[in-house]
Amino acid sequence: MKLAEYECGRLEKRRDAIIAAARDLFIENGYERTTLGQVVERSGGSLATIYKLFENKDGLLSAVVFESAASSELLIKKAVAGSSDPATVLHRLARDLRDSFLSNDVLALVRVVIARSVSDVDFARKFYEKTASTTRASLQDLFEHWQREGHTMSSTPFVLIETFLSMFLGDTHKEAITHGAAPQLSPEELDARTDLFLRGAGLL
Incomplete structure (x- = not known):
């Protein structure tokens, strides 16, 4: 292995370690009370x-949040694997997104992001x-693919995507603010809500 490749790999491992440590500290202490020295x-x-690697603490928080966003993309790829049927894919994706967005770590990060966004536009x-x-x-790529395959939709991919994601973003923000005080949908109710979306979208 060349020296440059070794150094690059070493720096990437160090970057991952820093992001993991910062994520844990932001969740434990919040953004304001976490110092770079602690990281x-x-x-x-x-x-x-x-x-x-990150310039400052804001850059480090952005990197932590971006890692979480990348995991959502992986969930979309996972939902698509093995099936091209929109109903099957979106039911699987709805369950996975719900589990991911409502996990304790993600909710804690959402609270950090909300607080930071209030003071920093x-x-x-x-x-x-x-x-x-x-x-x-x-x-967008997924819904446009279904369009090309001949699936008729009741609106544009943009409108349908905003509607689909708003269900889970609403759940996430409600849970982050209420700390579990608000009622949650059962698995059966989640499936029913997804079916409602599919019928409204013209995909069921």
Whole structure:
């Protein structure tokens, strides 16, 4: 292995360790109470490496959030694998997105992001560009693929995607704000809600 490749791999491992440590600390302490020194101590990295890779604490939070967004793209690919039927894919995706969005770690990060967005408009915009937009782009490709296959839809892919995602974003924000006080849908009710979307979209 060449020295440059070794150094690149080493830096990538260090980056992953820093993001993992920052994620845990943001969840445990919140954004404001987490210091870069704490991240260094837990990850075994250095301040110089953090500044080199992420520039500052905002950049580190963006990287943590972006990792979570990337996992949503993987869920979409997983739902599509093995079936091209829209109803089958969207039922599977609905269950996976619900489990992912309502996990304790994701909810804790959502609370951090909401608090940070209130005080920093630029962060809010960058958060949307790096996270929500990438998930929407993956779904856009999927719905346009179904259109090309001849599936008739009641509206444009954009409108249907916004409607589909709003169900889970609404659940996530409600749970993040109420800390579990609001009632949650049972698996059967989740399937019924997905069927309602499919019928409205003209896909069932």
